[in-house]
Amino acid sequence: MKNLPEQFAHPYTFAPKFKKSVVYFSMEFAIDQSLKTYSGGLGFLAGSHMRSAYQLKQNLIGIGMLWKYGYYDQTRNADNSMAVQFREKIYSFVKDTGIRFQLTIQNRPVWIAAYFLPPQTFGSVPMFFLTSDTEGNDNWARSLSYHLYDKDASTKIAQCMILGLGGMKLLDELNYQPDIYHFNEAHAVSGVFHLYKKFGKLAEIKKHLVFTTHTPEEAGNDKHDINLLESMNFFNDIPLTEIRKITGIKDNIFNHSLVALRFSKIANAVSKLHGDVSRTMWNGHSGVCPITHVTNAQNNLYWADEELEKARRKSDTKKITARKKELKKVLFKTVADQCGKLFSPDVLTIVWARRFAAYKRPDLLTRDRERFERLMRNTRYPIQFIWAGKPYPFDEGAISNFNQLYYLSHLFPNMAVLTGYELALSKTMKDGADVWLNTPIVTREASGTSGMTAAMNAALNFSTFDGWICEFATEQNSFVVPVAPNYPEWDRDNTDINNLMDALEQKILPMYYDRPADWQSTVLQSMNDVNAFFDSDRMATEYYEKVY
CATH class of the missing domain: 3.40.50.2000 (Glycogen Phosphorylase B;)
Structure with a gap:
């Protein structure tokens, strides 16, 4: 299906040069002070993008996560040292879509619920937010969408699975197949394994996937043991031998950004200098797509x-x-x-x-x-x-x-x-x-x-x-x-x-x-x-x- 269901559709006719349909995946969005689904610059940037896409009448939607405790509330202790407070966030303006589906995480079924932020609420494109904090889940499953950037490695992997695999499943539930899937950072990279099952070959995914890298820091690019990821069902039940073949990963280190670069038709850095740094940084790796730059901006x-x-x-x-x-x-x-x-x-x-x-x-x-x-x-x-x-x-x-x-x-x-x-x-x-x-x-x-x-x-x-x-x-x-x-x-x-x-x-x-x-x-x-x-x-x- 080329169009979103009516209740989630854009409230405008698309501008002629922005008709191509795009779904933008991001771990964080700073849309408004009252919606605490962000930690910092990545979110501020994504929020500005969603606002400008709305103002320009673009055919773009956003998929993110509904964090129960947000990032954290920054307060002070009695001696004025910094305190980290996790307080439950409740939003009456984010609407329950009624859509529920299951993901398998660590060989356990986890229910995912999808919520919707209508475009007129804050002047953004239509936005969907996923959460595992929903009925039918035990405490462990619910906790997966509690904290943005959870400190536990396996929880953070599960969060990436909810965004990537879950985001792709949501699009299936909506019966919506966009022209372009845009990963803002590599958090959603598990989604490519859903697309691989759907399209059957890497060349077909490459026609539809683009990737934005924000991290010139080697340490900032997530890496995990490929066997840990397999044990968590990160690869969507695709056998590890096939995963190695399509990702080009020979050892046991799964580098999320590298795989995103190998599955995309094009990637972009976020400033001119960062483009130079990124091309140098990934130069030694085979199968990497071209890296251009689109300098960040704000609304x-x-x-x-x-x-x-x-x-x-x-x-x-x-x-x-x-x-x-x-x-x-x-x-x-x-x-x-x-x-x-x-x-x-x-x-x-x-x-x-x-x-x-x-x-x-x-x-x-x-x-x-x-x-x-x-x-x-x-x-x-x-x-x-x-x-x-x-x-x-x-x-x-x-x-x-x-x-x-x-x-x-x-x-x-x-x-x-x-x-x-x-x-x-x-x-x-x-x-x-x-x-x-x-x-x-x-x-x-x-x-x-x-x-x-x-x-x-x-x-x-x-x-x-x-x-x-x-x-x-x-x-x-x-x-x-x-x-x-x-x-x-x-x-x-x-x-x-x-x-x-x-x-x-x-x-x-x-x-x-x-x-x-x-x-x-x-x-x-x-x-x-x-x-x-x-x-x-x-x-x-x-x-x-x-x-x-």
């Missing part, structure tokens, strides 16, 4: 403050400056509420906010303590710093890093560390930031899209030269530090610290306070440049043109 309609956007279109820098002060006051209410600190809208405010991970180096500027203190106590050029972000709930190193920053903030009335970094806080922080700080180790950040939405809201990017920044930054629209030598690590980090501090002291602070007209023209240039290329309407269009 302007969702992220940009309306008044800032109106002022940008009129090139009204005075209005942008005035509105920015209003938005800073809104952010500072959250700072006062969470941290008991009163920030001033007249002071340059720098924000570092994204997932806490070691390669992103959240604490980088604080490592030269003497220089950081000097910066924080400078009365001629005052400064305010805000940090936020969620570490993986079981990454003790990242949680410790978060806590150390929080304890350090007690020494400075102009430093705050916030909890609860989700869509709503992210929006508030981008609205209220003057400068959006980004400090990844170069080539380790595939895209790092948070700076795009900050730029849409009149914040200037201040970054190492990585990810999307390489395609955006000029001396007229942002502050970028030179690439440091890669080894030894302490030397690289010290070079980055010194370059970042020099830029702050010699360029950013003097421009903000002494040359406000230059600051305003840089902000306007940044806003115009980010909207010219980094709005997700361009990205969603490019997927049809370059990938589908």
